[in-house]
Amino acid sequence: MITLPWLSITVAAPFIATLLLLPIPQTQKLAMRLVALLGAAVSLVGALAVYHYYDLQQGGLQLAENYPLVPKLGITLRLAVDGWGVSLLLLTGIIITTGVMATWTLKDREKEFFALLLTLVAGVLGVFVAQDLFVFFLFYEIAVLPMYVLIAVWGSSNKVAEAGPFKFVWKMFDIGGKEYAAMKLTIMLLVGSAFILVAIMAMFFAAGGETFDMSVLGNMKYDLELQKWLFPLVWLGFGTLAGVFPFHTWSPDGHASAPTAVSMLHAGVLMKLGAFGVIRIGMMMLPEGAQFWIPVVGVVAAINVVYGALSAMAQKDLKYIIAYSSVSHMGVVMLGAATLTQGGWNGAIYQMFAHGIMTGLFFALVGLVYERAHTRWVPSMGGFAGPMPIVALFFTIGGLSSLGLPGTAGFVAEFMVFLGAWQSKSAWWALPGIIGAFITAIYVLRVVRDVFWGPGPSAEFHDLPDARRTELGALIVLGACILIFGIWPRLILDYIDPCTKTYLAKIDPSAPTLPFVPQQAGFGGAGAAAMPMHNSMGLGRPFGPGPGQPPGMLPNPGMMPRAAMPGPDMPSGMPRGMQPGMPPAMAPGMAPGMAPGMAPGMAPAMAPGMAPGMAPAMARPAMLGPGAMPMPPPGLPPSPSPAGVAPTGGVQ
Template sequence: MDALRLPVLSVITWSPFVGALLIMFTARHRPRAVRLIAAVTTGVSLLLSLGIYVAYDREGAGFQFYEKVALVPPLGISYELGVDGISLLLVLLTAIIIFAGVFASWTVKVRSQEFYALLLALVTGVFGVFVSLDLFVLFLFYELAVLPMYLLIGIWGSSGEIRPRGIFAWAYRETGVGTKEYAAMKLTLYLLFGSAFILVGIFALWVHAGAGSFSYLDMETAVFAPGVQRWVFLAFYVGFGVLAGIWPLHTWSPDGHASAPTAVSMLHAGVLMKLGAYGIVRVGMGLLPEGAAELVWLVGTIACVNIVYGALSAMAQTDLKYVIAYSSVSHMGLVLLAAATLTEAGLNGSVFQMFAHGIMTGLFFALVGLVYEKAHSREIGRMGGFGRVMPGVATAFTVGGLSSLGLPATSGFVAELLTFMGAWRSEHRWWLFPAVVGTFLTAVYVLRVTKQIFWGPESPHFRHLEDARGPEWVALVLLVFVLVLFGMAPGLALGPVDTATVPLLARIVGP
């Protein structure tokens, strides 16, 4: 790596931010330049993410590409970056999704300059969370990743078409439930509510570690009393869990994802929810092993509720975006369930599921965005027979759907298999049951939607629709390719992930 002495992680993280600044200051009223800058800066991140993915030294393991600059020495805050096997994969995921997202939202016309600037600033926050090793800086990036969301959804989002009835009609009048403004506010407040818990947890660790430092590496060596471990783990679980969509704090996610513009849905469902799971695994389990070991029963049980409840809710939806959004809730349950098994297969499955589901749901939201933009509808019942008029979109959707229900040769299969193995080997074997039921239910709603929209009888209203065009293909092909590639060759991802999960597990359950 000596040839690459430039601070790679910083470049990956801040490149989109630089893009945002460039867009704000140089590309006023030049939509083409805006898109070009966005594509180039996120492309730089993508290339470098691939670069470090290849260059990561699997023998050495641990945190690599380390950078450190002291920021506020008296409090022990420093800008400290590094990636291990887990964050490596998630950085790659983020880079892929945002690169695809830029292309998928190529057609945003209203105030596109601000849209892209906010989107890119948001991405910097996401990258930052995955690479920072200083808990305080991690928190800063977390906030940066949440706040632009409000404007992105509030301005460029879309509201649901069906007005609620009965008691929901009253709720609608009072709060505007279902509109994009409502969704934006709900999402922002939920996530900031979570961040309050994270903040308390971080401060508690700082005080009890007694090292006067916010560095993850310093805290890793500290020993926390069992009582502290318990409540701080709980704080992190609730705080990051809100973002990961744990039941019953998940309700922001369907509303938010359904109302958000395409690229934001992709990024949010694909990456940001993983950020919550990553927080629980990295900070919660990594720093508070005893607390984690004591409370995994809670994490796993709630995850089971997530899986089944999310899948059942997805079955009941008539709005295409809500189906995908609830399926995210269900799949995030799988991620956390796999992590809670505290087995090697389970943890690997958890990280792999984060990646696989990220790509898959990114693909789904990109496709739904395309369909919505062309058909101007999200109602499943009104659509039909799109397979004939947009064969490309239909194919991609089907591949995504098959991965979602865990068909072999797609990434989803690998992730679910590992999860099941982990659940079987864990102390709570019954967890296997809800996991399998969830997969079954997933098959039901995914096949139903696919059949109705793409392969059902052709509707005369939609005969004029066109397939994906130019830049949009970039997003679809990239995502489908990754989905299948990692399904065929899971070792590509599991190699580095394993180097990180094994030591993590050793800390929790002993070698």
């Protein structure tokens, strides 16, 4: 294994590219673009390297690097990555690279644009790998601030019709203008970061004021009262960036006004930063506060999903539609987070990834359409599939992922979130989620029809050029990602899931587990081939006795560990999902039982398809099969033991 400091490389590459950009004269446009692309690409390569070198067997935090920054105050530049970080780094790498490609033809002050864009990305990447709370906050601020200039200079102003009881506001501000949007976004996000700063300082001092190390602060038992008032600060602080209702209002204006690459990055990655912060700092470091507030968080997220979707339906401006759909989809992320279940959290992180790719694709496409047609007004468009078939094709792919069509990445994420919601204490949260997905289908399909496939195009749009060269490259990468991660979710789910379980066990040892996510590492490898699809058996509530039980289905009392985690002293070859007391002889008996006639070697190949859509269908016959449904052996404890939830790879 090469021991390059991959995390530093990934984070520093955009920043170094920024410095390299500065001395290039304004006339050397190609050189500037190439340097920007190089910086972004190095980040992507770094992210891929991190993905490659992250040891799934070991889990936990890896590739750690420590550089003391202000030792007096316990501030250290601590970089390390967990399974979530790996997937989000990958997302950021993909989005920034394609973002630079999609803005290849930018014509105004390229140097400053790319410099600011790359600075911003360095901040985003830093947040995902920072393990020091203070450094986390620093990177967060870097990720938020350049946005002001990016939108105010390179953005576009929109017409927003005067309406409603607050008409007088239009006279006071230039509503819809890019400077209005930029200032609104900056101020709202910075008020949020003021809350975050206060929360961070409270945690720091409550923990003794020695260190900002997140693993130390995260293992502290804070006073319940403190947690109760800190969690809302963190939730609203980061939640503002995640578009939490009613603090989402910066998002439509900001995203609609921002230039293409900035919209891609902001909606695709930055909003995830907010959700990531809520989970990583709010829920994991203040677990009891989170437990207390979780009903509110969930309800607000449910409002987000439905309200965002309804708002998107009401818009006529293409970019506003996409922007509001982001609000709705980020609601799905927050909903998944609020479930505090394995499924919900996996879904939340997966949705961050999926929605990031999808929104990136959308904004890239909208940017292309706007650049060519000079309009984003949906009623004036139509039949664009004629002159620009490629754009139409990718928009349709993105749209299908947005509405959660099986086979796309969006489906995997939403399905897991809904499942998690169903397993959670408030099963009804699944309902607004599904309603949101339904409304999404309405507006997305309507837009796809109106803009691309409907009658037209009118004479002025007859010869719109299609996507070309770098633009096409960006579209292909993003479109392919949607399909690949839709068909083969294990590519990142293998990274997300163990991390989720470890973290969740810390918060709530009795949290419901996901019934069918493959547990072991190394997809496609020899280890995976030998692995039976054991956890399909560790069924949670939906298939157990409970409101979700399909009629005629047998309860399976013995095989229902709610916290399907291996004990610390368990033999390593033993599949997870079994209780420590379970005789090893059970394990071989399970494999044939769950997938009759399936050779062990087929397991990995089946896995991707299993995870999203086929799993329930496959699991049901399996469960009724002879191997799967024996009475529990005498030694098997009927209920999950708390000892079984001890994480194998700790956060330390």
